[in-house]
Amino acid sequence: MKSKAKAGYMGSNLKYRRFKRSKLHFRLLSFGSRRHLFHLVNPSPWPLLVSASLFYVVSGIAFYMHSVEYGGYSLIFGLIVLIYCAFFWFNDIIDEATCSGYHTKVVKEGLRLGFIFFIVSELMLFFGFFWAFFHCSLFPSIEIGSIFPPVGIHVIKASGFPLFNTFLLILSGASVTWAHRCFSLGFFKGALDALFTTIFLGLFFVLLQMLEYYEASFNYSDSVYSCSFYMLTGLHGCHVLAGVSFLAICLIRLVRRHFLTNHYLGFVFAIWYWHFVDAVWILLFLIVYCWGGWGGVLN
Numbered sequence: 192m193k194s195k196a197k198a199g200y201m202g203s204n205l206k207y208r209r210f211k212r213s214k215l216h217f218r219l220l221s222f223g224s225r226r227h228l229f230h231l232v233n234p235s236p237w238p239l240l241v242s243a244s245l246f247y248v249v250s251g252i253a254f255y256m257h258s259v260e261y262g263g264y265s266l267i268f269g270l271i272v273l274i275y276c277a278f279f280w281f282n283d284i285i286d287e288a289t290c291s292g293y294h295t296k297v298v299k300e301g302l303r304l305g306f307i308f309f310i311v312s313e314l315m316l317f318f319g320f321f322w323a324f325f326h327c328s329l330f331p332s333i334e335i336g337s338i339f340p341p342v343g344i345h346v347i348k349a350s351g352f353p354l355f356n357t358f359l360l361i362l363s364g365a366s367v368t369w370a371h372r373c374f375s376l377g378f379f380k381g382a383l384d385a386l387f388t389t390i391f392l393g394l395f396f397v398l399l400q401m402l403e404y405y406e407a408s409f410n411y412s413d414s415v416y417s418c419s420f421y422m423l424t425g426l427h428g429c430h431v432l433a434g435v436s437f438l439a440i441c442l443i444r445l446v447r448r449h450f451l452t453n454h455y456l457g458f459v460f461a462i463w464y465w466h467f468v469d470a471v472w473i474l475l476f477l478i479v480y481c482w483g484g485w486g487g488v489l490n
Contacts, residue, residue, distance in 0.1 A: 232287075244269055244273040245269075247265065289449045299456055306460050310463065313467065314471075364466055370462075371462050389438055397431055430471070434461070
């Protein structure tokens, strides 16, 4: 009996030691693999290439504005390279979020915080140009006649295209909010229709902005008012185009069923960005068109 008990004890002890050894081996393997909630991205060429293409775009804009030979071609080449690199970079990020499952709860919180910081940085960018506009308007120099807008500048009426564009962006903000609400409640068709409406309104806004530039009686280099005007409105127009592209990508992803009702962070970021664009335009309309054009000669 004792020998049988001893043999049974030794056998169970051997199984226990094998279990401990296999558990330790599992821990060692887990230590070498990804056993955490964070996402350590793989080496990618796209950040470097996008930065280089952005530098080329900015240089092309400067060359084109200073009438440097082939400046326009360099700008077009930079935009083509930028779109190409951004397309494949976005494709990698979508694959990480949709197929690979790298966007855990912790990663999502980090992405939210990073996007908030991005919007704050964009606000600081516009704040700098608004500061320049206020400085020139509150303390006009003697070179422009000590008045603002300067003599000879026929400002654009706020009750024309600017007011209609304000209505378009407010309506687009409501439609993108409706798209978010429909998707969160599971109304897929309503979300698609509302998002398509938002994209259409954004493109219509850009078209009217270009028409406003075409009919303006002053150029970029006419005065400090025209320089500030085109800088602020043009920068906002670029952000509108970026927001439309952002929403268009979300529309394609909605059609391809990339988003779930509990997993649609890219769509949320696009909505945040569009509301940021709306808020900046309202400030721009009140400051540049209404207050900045007060006392100026209207077209």
